[in-house]
Amino acid sequence: MTDSAKPTRKRDGRLREDLIDAGVALLRDRGADGMSLRECAAIAGVSHASPGYHFGNLKGLKTAIAARAFRLFGDFMLEFLAKADSAPKSQILAISEGYLAFAESHKELFLFMFSGQELDQTDPDLSAMSERAYQILRDTCAPFVKPDSDPETVEILVWSLVHGYAQLMITGKISKASPGGKVPAYKFLLDHLDLCPRG
Amino acid sequence: MTDSAKPTRKRDGRLREDLIDAGVALLRDRGADGMSLRECAAIAGVSHASPGYHFGNLKGLKTAIAARAFRLFGDFMLEFLAKADSAPKSQILAISEGYLAFAESHKELFLFMFSGQELDQTDPDLSAMSERAYQILRDTCAPFVKPDSDPETVEILVWSLVHGYAQLMITGKISKASPGGKVPAYKFLLDHLDLCPRG
DNA sequence: TCCATAACTTGACACCGTCAAGATACGAAA
């Protein structure tokens, strides 16, 4: 027997991923308001009520899309981390570069994730992927946390700066990029944070 | 004759404000997805197509709501500025307190403004009100801009920190408030910014 | 008095999310 209640019919569970793919594509092409269960169904080539079966409701599909987005988001940061040297400051810069690269190359997803959409915050996939992303930040900030200090302070400092920069960047409010592009501009900002690794 | 094409009929232009009021109320009570042209019309006591006449389409109403929100947002910052002493650092803290007070007391509006909603960015009201809000930040940051430096650097630093903090605060991601509440916690963060007023 | 027009209504249309009910196909059981 199969070892669990895994889907066994028709598309063998492939449809769920296809529907998320369709949702991501619609999000990219038409924005959050242009995505609908029925349009996703049409793109995936199934009937209009099929997404409802798999995701319960629109909120369910949006939650699945957000989970996928957070996974990709974490992947970006890990990828840049792996390419950087191990000095704490370099690592901070690396996750920031990953953060900004994701925001720029997946603008719609980035806005969607942080736009206060109605999502099912109890969904295990979504919470696992967003926890994972936050843990990457937490780990990278750890060397800067002073022994008897709250880790949250450093985390909020770094997160706020990079997130704010990303938001201003993708909404076009950062007009004049520094010579050398946006990452050098961000690095310049980062130098204004009072951060020093302990020990 | 009247001096322009000002509204002269029936509700004498009061309806437009009533519809925005209704939209703000719906936004507060049911979130962005719970607001509709038809529901606003019902609350204001007019027919379902009346909002379309005044705002063109849903995007138009959302734009008008965002403009109102930015005005209120600026008012908050100005109010806190007026109560603070004139030392540059105190002024920075004051607009930050206004920023955080607005985010906390008008959470739905705050999320709406910065959620990448489809808004008509060419709308004169919206751009005037968001420009005004940004100008308050700009003016307050001015004393910290070094003579041959880009003002944007300080502005992005301050804005990112307070905006990131606000976002984390209202989405419940800042768990343990410092003793004394959230503003002292923010002030503690602010001290980690490498800011010093020029001569 | 008449008229142009702003302000609003009515009615229609396509699209949407959601639900109930039916169809289908496959693994397991006999």
Next chain:
DNA sequence: TTTCGTATCTTGACGGTGTCAAGTTATGGA
């Protein structure tokens, strides 16, 4: 091999939504 249970998907319906066209009403000016 036949039967059966169930996961998967379809069909059809419902009320709600944005938007448009056309009609109505009221008012200030000619």
